[in-house]
Amino acid sequence: MFPPHLLALIFISSATSQPPPEEEEEEKKKEKDRYDLMFSRGDLLEVPRTLFTHFGIYLGGGRVAHFIPDILPVVSSDQCRIKQMVTNTRLILGVLVKCGSVRVDSVEDFAYGAEIIVNPMDKMCSRAALQGEEVARRAEKLLGDVAYSLLWYNCEHFVMYCRYGTVMSFQTFQFCKTLRKMLLSRAVAKVTAVLAASLLIYLRVMNTWSILLAVLLPFLIWMAS
Structure with a gap:
């Protein structure tokens, strides 16, 4: 058996290895403040993925509203599980059943390790961007379950409506154009x-x-x- 004093040292070291709740809250606050210096409320954020580009609207405080396919709300009512980061399996099954949701995640979960591009559509869209507060309010009003369509209503349609007031997707247009050339x-x-x-x-x-x-x-x- 371990001597009592050695067990006490092990217990104390394991107990003190994690930062106190106050320090965790302070770290989270610093992280949110850092993102608020990088982005403005209502900014359109773009992150490249393997086969497509993902879009979201920055709400402030390190939070991003984005539209993503997700199967879990169809098969479960457990809000704790639903609020967890969407896995690839949940995403693919959501695409197949055409079920998705506009949800709020942290910048880290939204970016998924990819580089973030800010307001790339401002140079491509013929319409002027709405005021940042109006953009964010539009995104917040649409939070919840929404029917998902890979071609006709995806994450790009969502952010284009929020920021420019038009429902369109350059990705969808390019895909259909390429498919037309092929077929x-x-x-x-x-x-x-x-x-x-x-x-x-x-x-x-x-x-x-x-x-x-x-x-x-x-x-x-x-x-x-």
Whole structure:
């Protein structure tokens, strides 16, 4: 068995290894003050992710309002779990079921280790930015569960509405433009025509409707290209 005085030393050292609550509160206050010097209330914050860019609105005090897909509010009512940082699994499942929420997280949780860019859309959007207080109030009014759509209503749509009063997404526009170039091209139209003709010959289906369908689909792709 350990001598009593050695156990006491171990207990004292472990008890004093953590800072007192007062020091923790002071550290948190310093962190919030530091972010308030870096950002202004109503700033649009952007962080690059692996496959996309994430956006949020700075509310002050080291807090960021952002729209993020999340499956947990659908399957649980435990607010303590829901308020925890959204994991990748929760995020992906939220995208699939089109469920999300506008929530408030710390700057650290929002950035997830990435570099933060401030108000990058001011140079891209034709509309002037609203006043910072109005931007923040708009974000705060939208807090809560919101239907999520990867293309039609995502985090960029949310911040664009809050800061500029317009619901749009440059990411969505660029994605649709790229997809259009890939699918609606003359090469795709030619390949579709060949495949359709080959399928008709292979299946030996030569009636009016099948031939019309085989001609119509490549024609529509050709005209849209």
